[in-house]
Amino acid sequence: MIRTEKMSHVVMIAPKTAKKDIISKLYELGVYHIDPYKKSDWQQGTKQTEQQDVDRGRPLQEGEQLASAIVKLRALLTTLDIQRDHNEQELNSIKIDNATIKKEHKISRGDFSELIKKLDQMYTKVLNLLEDKKEKREQIREAGEKIKLITIVKHLHLTKDLLRESQYLEHYIGSLEEGEACKRELAGISSRIACMITKSDEPGRDLAVVYFEKKSNKQQEIAEVLNKHGFNEIDLKQILDETGKGKPQHIDQFIHTLHNKMSTLTRQLHQTQMELNTIKREHSRFLLKFEELLEKETAKAEVPLQFGETQRSMIMSGWIPTQKMERVKHDLNAITDHKIHIQDQEDGKNAPIKFTNPAIVKPYEFFLHLYELPNYKELDPTWLMFITFPLFFGIMLGDVGYGLVTLTLFSILRLKMPQFKALLNIMIFSSLITILFGVGFGEYFGFEHVSVETGEVWCEKIGLCLPVHEVEMRGAGGGAEIERIADFPRLLNRAHGYVDVGGMRLLSVLVMAFLIGVVHLNLALFIGFINIWKNHSLAHALLEKASWMIIQLGAVLLVLGYGKIPLLGYGIYPLTGYIVLTAGIIMLYKGEGVQGLVELPAIFSNMLSYMRLGAVGLASVGLAVVVNEKLTLPYLEKGGWFVVLGIFVLVVGHVINIVLGVIGPFLHSLRLHYVEFFSKFYKGGGVLYSPFGQKQRE
Amino acid sequence: MAETGLIAIGAxxxxxxxxxxxxxxEKAIxxxxxxxxxxxxxxxGKGLILTVIPETIxxxxxxxxxxxxxxAG
Incomplete structure (x- = not known):
């Protein structure tokens, strides 16, 4: 698990006659990671005269047919609204594999013409039905419009004669708002305007017929009034032509016919829809399965595009896990009757990477996908993150109560959202570590102790006897007073534990965090050392990575020398420190050049950066203490309605703190890995191993 | 007394x-x-790293x- 899977670079040359068989076999094996053909790769080193033209491969001949079939199939899936993921579970539960569908539809290997014919028929049928549906809808809409217009004619008692072009009279017919008001306004313009108003079917609008003299000069004013009322002209001439003379009995007859036509059309539309539904119901399983099958076959048909081809042979280049090599060789030789040349070479620079982590470490690969995959020559740091990520998270959050809440929360989310399983597994594990550190720090929802009285009650009732301590409480006034409390047992007090470092009183949790940083960074340097040693030489590794360790040693010796602190009983001269430090710096300069010198202070600021492990935790404790002791307790002591308010503040405060307490430690822990840790050894730039045939099958 | 206040302000x-x-x-990044x-x-991933670098400050x-x-202690 420290290394990614060992890969062999495999180049195969085979006659084109075996193309189809080889591709099928490779697909079935699902282990060949193909390097796409590049013309330049094959022309290096060959003499111009000997060089035979190696070209990009051509797809299998059925490729085109399959591609057009898949386009039609997807169009069908969309128009029939067949949900892919919705049916996925159902499909998987049925467990029909491609062999079954082939048997069901009686198709021989590689021959899809029957199925494609079936698909074509279905496609044409569905297209016709859709066309039909569209046409019927249009007809229904037209009939509806006509009914609307003819109803207007009926309401206004209009006849064809009335609407005839006349020498003297001009007329407007249309709908408008507030018809009666409009009528009054028109009457105000001139008494020689006739206006008739009726209610229309549209809410808030009336129908109006306005007659006036053609030679009248009021035309402009009339138009203004009508516009003010939102007049919409309606053309009734055509509809009157259709109804004959527009006599009442004709009109009723006409409306009746239209209604009949509409209901017939609606019935037919319904039938068409039913037909479409039937097709959907009966064939959706077939369509989805066929899509899967077609996708697979198209992948096979198109894969030669990634190969090289000459007139008679094809050349493939790619990667296979070394341990599977024998099997692949055997199988390919068997199906081609030894007419294939396979050349394999262990290891290579640009090999794709395949993680080999056990299931418990696997979720942490997520972090590498998020960042950058390791290259083939590097150690895979996933297992290190598996140890340190939850550890850092736990140290920062470190509270039994919060740990329990996040544990429950992430466990529920894991059930609800299986797609985020990897991330949630990490969070669940981190929550468990949080609880562990919570016990170590003696923190329960930010409470570090309870009052002596409560402690006595607990001791009597549930047999949980907490030790009683006397502590100095510093009040707001600055004066110290002694108070007795029942303290939770703990290994380290985060908020009040101090240690003495060279005469300075420092919070022990910060010092601890710094020391963790020293260990973690040196671990990173050590991994970097191994990486360089393996890929270059011991000398390179010493100069580039060990030099950093020597610089640290020099710094420590300097501090010891100036502080007059003996090491193993021997006093140390500051000079020793200077010598070691200078030696380290010279080595670094030789190894990494000026860039290394520029980065010299970074190693110490990186270590200081690990203090966040303590600092983020302190901030979280601080917030919890404020919520508990400064906000909630005073309210609770007041009694009455204040108790409700107190509980409200308590809940809201802790919810906020938990949200911050998840986001903060998550990001900070991730950052310590990405920025401080990885920068010491990680190069990245790897390509994920994705063998031909694998994706379709998974 | 007054010193404690100054220390608090300093902190x-x-x-x-x-x-x-x-x-x-972080805003700019x-x-x-x-x-x-x-x-x-x-x-x-890279964006996240670059964004949180100033967090150290x-x-x-x-x-x-x-x-x-x-x-003050």
């Missing part, structure tokens, strides 16, 4: 100034990172603030 300035500084720095992510989603501020409070 809060140390923390507030460093918090502001990292906020300003975060904007650019989101822009880059909109074009290429795989940049999330505020941690140092917090540590310094704690050290200053230690003076």
């Amino acid at each position: 809060s300035i140390a923390f507030a100034a460093s918090a502001l500084a990292s906020a300003i720095a 975060g904007t650019a990172a989101i822009g880059a992510m909109a074009e290429k989603e795989q940049l999330f 505020v941690i140092f501020g917090l540590v310094v603030a704690i050290l200053i409070i230690g003076l």
Whole structure:
């Protein structure tokens, strides 16, 4: 698990006659990671005269047919609204594999013409039905419009004669708002305007017929009034032509016919829809399965595009896990009757990477996908993150109560959202570590102790006897007073534990965090050392990575020398420190050049950066203490309605703190890995191993 | 008495100034990172790293603030 899977670079040359068989076999094996053909790769080193033209491969001949079939199939899936993921579970539960569908539809290997014919028929049928549906809808809409217009004619008692072009009279017919008001306004313009108003079917609008003299000069004013009322002209001439003379009995007859036509059309539309539904119901399983099958076959048909081809042979280049090599060789030789040349070479620079982590470490690969995959020559740091990520998270959050809440929360989310399983597994594990550190720090929802009285009650009732301590409480006034409390047992007090470092009183949790940083960074340097040693030489590794360790040693010796602190009983001269430090710096300069010198202070600021492990935790404790002791307790002591308010503040405060307490430690822990840790050894730039045939099958 | 107040003010300035500084720095980087992510989603990891780099400033501020409070003790 420290290394990614060992890969062999495999180049195969085979006659084109075996193309189809080889591709099928490779697909079935699902282990060949193909390097796409590049013309330049094959022309290096060959003499111009000997060089035979190696070209990009051509797809299998059925490729085109399959591609057009898949386009039609997807169009069908969309128009029939067949949900892919919705049916996925159902499909998987049925467990029909491609062999079954082939048997069901009686198709021989590689021959899809029957199925494609079936698909074509279905496609044409569905297209016709859709066309039909569209046409019927249009007809229904037209009939509806006509009914609307003819109803207007009926309401206004209009006849064809009335609407005839006349020498003297001009007329407007249309709908408008507030018809009666409009009528009054028109009457105000001139008494020689006739206006008739009726209610229309549209809410808030009336129908109006306005007659006036053609030679009248009021035309402009009339138009203004009508516009003010939102007049919409309606053309009734055509509809009157259709109804004959527009006599009442004709009109009723006409409306009746239209209604009949509409209901017939609606019935037919319904039938068409039913037909479409039937097709959907009966064939959706077939369509989805066929899509899967077609996708697979198209992948096979198109894969030669990634190969090289000459007139008679094809050349493939790619990667296979070394341990599977024998099997692949055997199988390919068997199906081609030894007419294939396979050349394999262990290891290579640009090999794709395949993680080999056990299931418990696997979720942490997520972090590498998020960042950058390791290259083939590097150690895979996933297992290190598996140890340190939850550890850092736990140290920062470190509270039994919060740990329990996040544990429950992430466990529920894991059930609800299986797609985020990897991330949630990490969070669940981190929550468990949080609880562990919570016990170590003696923190329960930010409470570090309870009052002596409560402690006595607990001791009597549930047999949980907490030790009683006397502590100095510093009040707001600055004066110290002694108070007795029942303290939770703990290994380290985060908020009040101090240690003495060279005469300075420092919070022990910060010092601890710094020391963790020293260990973690040196671990990173050590991994970097191994990486360089393996890929270059011991000398390179010493100069580039060990030099950093020597610089640290020099710094420590300097501090010891100036502080007059003996090491193993021997006093140390500051000079020793200077010598070691200078030696380290010279080595670094030789190894990494000026860039290394520029980065010299970074190693110490990186270590200081690990203090966040303590600092983020302190901030979280601080917030919890404020919520508990400064906000909630005073309210609770007041009694009455204040108790409700107190509980409200308590809940809201802790919810906020938990949200911050998840986001903060998550990001900070991730950052310590990405920025401080990885920068010491990680190069990245790897390509994920994705063998031909694998994706379709998974 | 008065000294305690000054120490408290000193500690809060140390923390507030460093918090502001990292906020300003992260604002600029975060904007650019989101822009880059909109074009290429795989940049999330790198964007995150670049965005949180100035976070160190505020941690140092917090540590310094704690050290200053230690003076009062």
